[in-house]
Amino acid sequence: MEPFKNLVNATTVANAGLHLQRAWSGFDRPRFEALANHGLDALELKARMLQLADAMRATLPDDFNNACNVLETSLAPPLPMDAKGEPEGLSGSAAESGLAGWVIWSMGEFVARHGQHDVARSLTCLHALTQRSTAEFAIRPFIQQQPEAVWPVLTRWANDPSAHVRRLVSEGSRPRLPWGLRLQALVADPTPTLPLLRALQDDPSSYVRRSVANHLNDIAKDHPDLVARWVKDHLIETIPERNALLRHASRSLIKQGHAPTLAAWGLASGLKGHAGLSLSAPSASVGESIGLRVTLRSTARQAQPLEIDYAVHHVRANGSSSPKVFKGWKLTLAAGEQRTLDKRHSLKPVTTRTLYPGLHRIELRVNGAALAEASFDLKP
Known part of the structure; x- marks a missing residue:
């Protein structure tokens, strides 16, 4: 299997340069591509993403709002969803119509680094970016540094028409998201996310529900009894989608033999x-x-x-x-x-x-x- 890092390459850079220049005639595409490609093949995946974000910082408008306008104009249409609510072509890129796929991570990193002074504008941009891949990593610094400004927006987004955005509500606020900034305040106390998970656990999109399950599994690592109570309180056998979600959320606790979780699933008795x-x-x-x-x-x-x-x-x-x-x-x-x-x-x-x-x-x-x-x- 080809390493993920190889999917961020000179072609990715050229495609980004093409559409950023399309979005803003003043964009210095040669400089962007020179900066983004410098030593790229020697870098690991995250370092490649950060280098593209640095190249954007050097070539996008100095005014943050204008820079976001360029990013948004360069985008492809939102990724379509299949009948189960799963994104089609999540890791790909729309070279003809605009930007999508892996380069969105770099664009989100640009917003996260340079948009803390304007949370509202930043979140509007992330709302657009996440529909072309994901902004789950980019939103985490905002949750960490300015939670009072972010939670009301996430509450509103839990009812957004886009499954990509609804998933971001859950995935972006996971306490221990792999590859992402660890949200220590939520590791210690996940209470702020619980109303969001409650609103999303019966989402029509399997993409969203799987994120909720993984979020609850994150919480289980630090608050196992909380998740056991959640399963007990929310398990309804006649709703198979919720049953599957809660089962996936319980997977680590069941493996560990966590007694309250086993009891919630009717597994408290040992083998007779x-x-x-x-x-x-x-x-x-x-x-x-x-x-x-x-x-x-x-x-x-x-x-x-x-x-x-x-x-x-x-x-x-x-x-x-x-x-x-x-x-x-x-x-x-x-x-x-x-x-x-x-x-x-x-x-x-x-x-x-x-x-x-x-x-x-x-x-x-x-x-x-x-x-x-x-x-x-x-x-x-």
């Missing part, structure tokens, strides 16, 4: 019966996979809802180990039923985790309780 775990081989090499076989036998007189996960205790560089929980199965075990479940676990290296040789323990968790384990030797 027996569970076993066996592996397909005593050893495996990095880059291969290993098979897991789970055996379940119910001794109950009624059906049992079960959430079955497994934790791999990965060996670390210093010889210690740390568990990583993986999703397994969600099922209902009938009274007296015996069932066998099989799964392959990949041992291919990933960017977020280095695999070290050594004895790895796998722990089977049923409704949050560790019921069985097995081990294998990971070889280089």
